[in-house]
Structure formats: C-alpha cells, structure tokens
Amino acid sequence: MAVPCSKPLFKKCCIIGLGLMGGSLGMALGKYNVVEERWGHDINALSMAEARERGAVDKTGDLSSSLDDAELVILSMPVGQIVEMLSEISSFLKKGALVTDLGSTKLRIVETMENVLPPGVTGIGGHPMAGSEQAGIAVADPSMLENAIYILTPTWHTSGRKLRKLQDMIHAVGARPLILEPEEHDRFAALISHFPQMVAVALVNTLRNSGQDQDLLLTLAGNGFKDTTRIAMSEPSMWYDIFTTNKKYLRDSLEIFLEELHSLHGYLEKEDEKEAKETLTKAGFVRRSLQ
Numbered sequence: 001m002a003v004p005c006s007k008p009l010f011k012k013c014c015i016i017g018l019g020l021m022g023g024s025l026g027m028a029l030g031k032y033n034v035v036e037e038r039w040g041h042d043i044n045a046l047s048m049a050e051a052r053e054r055g056a057v058d059k060t061g062d063l064s065s066s067l068d069d070a071e072l073v074i075l076s077m078p079v080g081q082i083v084e085m086l087s088e089i090s091s092f093l094k095k096g097a098l099v100t101d102l103g104s105t106k107l108r109i110v111e112t113m114e115n116v117l118p119p120g121v122t123g124i125g126g127h128p129m130a131g132s133e134q135a136g137i138a139v140a141d142p143s144m145l146e147n148a149i150y151i152l153t154p155t156w157h158t159s160g161r162k163l164r165k166l167q168d169m170i171h172a173v174g175a176r177p178l179i180l181e182p183e184e185h186d187r188f189a190a191l192i193s194h195f196p197q198m199v200a201v202a203l204v205n206t207l208r209n210s211g212q213d214q215d216l217l218l219t220l221a222g223n224g225f226k227d228t229t230r231i232a233m234s235e236p237s238m239w240y241d242i243f244t245t246n247k248k249y250l251r252d253s254l255e256i257f258l259e260e261l262h263s264l265h266g267y268l269e270k271e272d273e274k275e276a277k278e279t280l281t282k283a284g285f286v287r288r289s290l291q
Helices: 020-031 045-054 063-067 079-092 106-116 158-174 182-208 214-220 223-233 236-244 247-269 272-290
Strands: 010-016 035-041 072-075 097-103 120-127 149-154 176-180
Touching: 010 020, 010 063, 020 035, 020 045, 035 045, 035 063, 063 079, 072 079, 079 097, 079 106, 079 236, 097 158, 106 120, 106 182, 120 158, 120 182, 149 158, 149 182, 158 176, 182 214, 182 223, 182 236, 182 247, 236 247, 247 272
Parallel strands: 010 035, 010 072, 072 097, 097 120, 149 176
Antiparallel strands: 120 149
16 A cells, blocks of 8 residues: 655655556656656656656656656666666666665675775665566556565665665555565576566467467467456567566576476376376466465
C-alpha cells in the first residue's frame, strides 16, 4: 500500500532511461509526492517528449542539466548500459547524491558503483520485481510497483541513512523493500525470472521448429501455452543483456532443470506411475503456495 509523503523526500531527482520502468517509477514519484522536481533524460528525444506529456517527469534535458544538483539519480536501462552510464555521469554528480538503478542483475552494477562513483556519492543497486512483456514509455503505469518486492543491494560503503531514505521512497510508492547481497540477488533472479524467460523462448521455438503446421498449432494453443510463453514476447536486446550478465547462475539453473526433465522423462519411459505422480504432486504443491 502506497504511503504518500507529506513532504518530498528529495528536492530533485533525475531519471535516465524513460522507458516502461523509468517512466512508471517517475509517475509514482510524482503521484505520491516523493520528489519535488523530476528531471529525465533519454537518448530518444521522442521518449523524453512523451515522458513529459504523460507526467513521468516534469522536465527533460541533456545529461549535464538533468543531473545538475540532483539529489537522487535513477538509471533505468539494460545492465550493460547502466555500467557504461555510471562512468559517464560520475563527473556530473553532486556531493551527497544517491545513485540507484532498476537493472535486472546486480553484481556487475554494484561493483561498478564501488569503482567509479566519486567520494561523497552513495550507490545502491535496485531491482523492482515488476514489469511487463511490453516496453516503452507509452505503457508506463504508476501502479506497476504497488505491492511489488523491490530489492536493494547496497554497496560495501552504503550509509545506513541513505539506505533508509531509499527504503522510505519505496514504501511511498507502494512497493516492499528487501535487502539482499548482489550475488544473492543474481542467484535468486536466475531461478525465478531469468531462467523462466529462457524456457519460454525455448518452448516457443520448439513449436516453431517442430515441422508441424505452425498456423494450426497456434490456432490450437490454449491458455496454458499462452500463459507459459507470454514473456517470450519481451524485448530481445534487454534479455540478451540479462542473460550475459547472469550466465553463471543461469548455467546452474539450467543444470537443475535438465536433471528434472531427465528424471521425469525416465519415469514416463519406465511407466513408473508412483514416481511420476509424486513429481507432479510436489510441483503442484509448490505452485499453489504462490500468492
């Protein structure tokens, strides 16, 4: 549940990357009075114009003007670009600024924050567990973060005061902050987010490469197939970036998955009804525990 601020937590923030997530957070920061003045920057001028029109930011400009005197800086772009942007903006940051991000993997970002942010500037990794297979400022929604887990991965030098202030921001927009170590985040995210994306892509391409009538298959596909593969429609370059920056834990997830598939296939080949049903029952029990 959102807790609107009686007084803004930050005077000026700068959101770099005005797509779905950056735009949604920008809207929420305004809706719940978290920031007095919201600035935005994006490499796409049309995205900046639409972000202003939709109320995701109050003003837009080049990096220098957008970052000038900003107390809060939010980087919302693929992980590789966040890493590059941290170096690019370091000379523009005011002393005392808080820099965070919305990237889907954390270890590489936190390590870069430690290495490139100037003295007096605090870095805290962030990842709201929310999103959509759609992309762009046109589908941004201030309610997207409501009730979502919002993971924070502080650097080794993050002050408790800055961390609490970012947690207050998260509570204000209706999300639920959770503090994890960067590696812990990446290991968990591989299992619950990144690997499922890989599986969804593989399922769709299994259909595509089956040699069967694809139009007929798509006509016959019901909600089960649609629900399981919906995320395969997500933006390819973003997911390639996630896969490459979390390949260690994706590899671990793949090994577990292949073992599970091999076991289930073996039960069916041997017509081992007891083991097959036990496997199906266990999976159903775990799935039903999700809220």
